[in-house]
Amino acid sequence: MRAAVRSELRKLFSTRLWWVLALSGGAYLAIMGVAMAFVFSFEAAANDSADLGFNISATSRGRPDPALLTYSIAGSMAYVFPLLIGTLSVTQEFRHRTITGTFTAEPRRHVVLCAKMLASLPMGLVMGAACVAALVSPAALVFAGQGVPNGLGSAETWAFLGRALLDFTVWAGVGVGVGALLRNQVAAIVVVLAVTQFVEPVLRMLGAMLDGWSWTRFLPGAAGDAIQGVSVYDAMADINSAEPMGFGWAALVLAAWGVGFAAIAYATTWRRDVS
Amino acid sequence: MIQVRALSKRFGQVNAVIDLSFTARDGRVTAFLGPNGSGKTTTLRAALGLLKPTAGDVLFDGRHYQDIRRPARQIGASLEASSFHPGRTALDHLLTLAPGAAVAEERCREVLDLVGLAGQANRRVGGYSMGMRGRLGIAAALLGDPGTLLLDEPTNGLDPEGISWMRNLIRAMAAQGRTVLISSHLLGEVERTVDDVVIIARGQLVHASPIADLERFGAPTAVVAATDPPALAALVARAGWDAQWGADGSALIRGVTPVGIGQAAFDAGLVLTQLASQKPGLEQAFFRLTEGGGLQ
Numbered sequence: 001m002r003a004a005v006r007s008e009l010r011k012l013f014s015t016r017l018w019w020v021l022a023l024s025g026g027a028y029l030a031i032m033g034v035a036m037a038f039v040f041s042f043e044a045a046a047n048d049s050a051d052l053g054f055n056i057s058a059t060s061r062g063r064p065d066p067a068l069l070t071y072s073i074a075g076s077m078a079y080v081f082p083l084l085i086g087t088l089s090v091t092q093e094f095r096h097r098t099i100t101g102t103f104t105a106e107p108r109r110h111v112v113l114c115a116k117m118l119a120s121l122p123m124g125l126v127m128g129a130a131c132v133a134a135l136v137s138p139a140a141l142v143f144a145g146q147g148v149p150n151g152l153g154s155a156e157t158w159a160f161l162g163r164a165l166l167d168f169t170v171w172a173g174v175g176v177g178v179g180a181l182l183r184n185q186v187a188a189i190v191v192v193l194a195v196t197q198f199v200e201p202v203l204r205m206l207g208a209m210l211d212g213w214s215w216t217r218f219l220p221g222a223a224g225d226a227i228q229g230v231s232v233y234d235a236m237a238d239i240n241s242a243e244p245m246g247f248g249w250a251a252l253v254l255a256a257w258g259v260g261f262a263a264i265a266y267a268t269t270w271r272r273d274v275s
Numbered sequence: 276m277i278q279v280r281a282l283s284k285r286f287g288q289v290n291a292v293i294d295l296s297f298t299a300r301d302g303r304v305t306a307f308l309g310p311n312g313s314g315k316t317t318t319l320r321a322a323l324g325l326l327k328p329t330a331g332d333v334l335f336d337g338r339h340y341q342d343i344r345r346p347a348r349q350i351g352a353s354l355e356a357s358s359f360h361p362g363r364t365a366l367d368h369l370l371t372l373a374p375g376a377a378v379a380e381e382r383c384r385e386v387l388d389l390v391g392l393a394g395q396a397n398r399r400v401g402g403y404s405m406g407m408r409g410r411l412g413i414a415a416a417l418l419g420d421p422g423t424l425l426l427d428e429p430t431n432g433l434d435p436e437g438i439s440w441m442r443n444l445i446r447a448m449a450a451q452g453r454t455v456l457i458s459s460h461l462l463g464e465v466e467r468t469v470d471d472v473v474i475i476a477r478g479q480l481v482h483a484s485p486i487a488d489l490e491r492f493g494a495p496t497a498v499v500a501a502t503d504p505p506a507l508a509a510l511v512a513r514a515g516w517d518a519q520w521g522a523d524g525s526a527l528i529r530g531v532t533p534v535g536i537g538q539a540a541f542d543a544g545l546v547l548t549q550l551a552s553q554k555p556g557l558e559q560a561f562f563r564l565t566e567g568g569g570l571q
Binding site: 002003007010011016092097098100101103104105106107108275 | 317324325341346347362363370373377
């Protein structure tokens, strides 16, 4: 298993894909982070005199810190990047037919699947570190410039950022499960984008509004946000009914999605003939 | 030693390989021949555990491929479709295989040097020619210094110099006592490289022997000339022989023994100036054995 994991790590880091995705995620987060930092700074300045109608104080957790809320977009908006690296690490093998060499080097297919999942975790962590750094550094400067506390002096912020990294890490593993299940690269990308950008956000919005829809908090995106513990979705959708999951439980729920996808793949297509 | 034992593989309604058995022995180069679509690649893929056989199995020194730990140290395989990620360099490609073969970067550079790609080690494979990809596939197969080599169409895409290089490499591997099985759809390309031939057509074994014994399967061929060429032509036409005419009026006749030709000429009252038996070509023997045995 160790050899297979080392092989998979080498595969992940030896093409341009990972840093292209990390760069895209970082750039996206940096722009969004700076924009949000300005919005929150202006709101903080105006807060005493007027209510802007964007009421972020109505959550059960009380008023989230503007800095934390800004930093939270790391997990809630950019999780698609570690998810994609995990997914593509599998679908590329089928696309370029390198899966032949992979299964020849390690004929025990369950070992290959486990190795891919394990190897994706450090990759998720590295991408998370890059994305979080790209988000936090400019946003913190904006807060500092506007005289709003940027939270970098508080342990709570750093614990939060640590949980964001955990979120990225687990998402990469979920991606491997998704890739193993779908195998076709184009189909996988379409499904990942459709689900993360449309299907799940809609379900979570409905979950926040409808009675009996509290199960939506077990959806992967919701679980991922619960790992961080703070999320823009929660703040805007005004969820106050369900008690939030602890980050440990949330990580387990998200990991269960990844393991579940991989298990279904293994039970169905993973052991098929490769020709 | 590689033993293919009563191997069958069916894809839906198509029987790709039917009850195929043969052995590739140590220290010898075995050619696995057959027209395109005759089941060669299916057999190799089944041997490597990539396909599940419908029946039968393949053993490497008595063991199934799936039961061998670190298979790259015992069996080096390069499949025709052996594909590479275009964005990965040759060295990185080998480094992804290095853990499985339990070798270090030094060995990766060594095999790249061996196949003549040392100068291209850090180039992305996407820019490689067919021949260079073939060489990289061989480098990957040699990485773990295996005792058995399985090479699918190793001369594909190689220039004449490359084919000669490949021939020497394969001979050297067998001389070191390794088992080498190479597949090809062209006997001519491997004729001078191999010790044994295994020929399949339509997924079935049609011939297995040392290459020297293959010649017997060629059609008899004779060169014949007469004092009266038009009369000879009339005889050939009457008899319905398969003849090829030379500029000097002689005919190369296939499918008839010299005795048969001599008798017919005598009966027709022809004076022959030449009647010689010709060694049938290996390629011809191959075509005879596999006639119509390609894609169904």
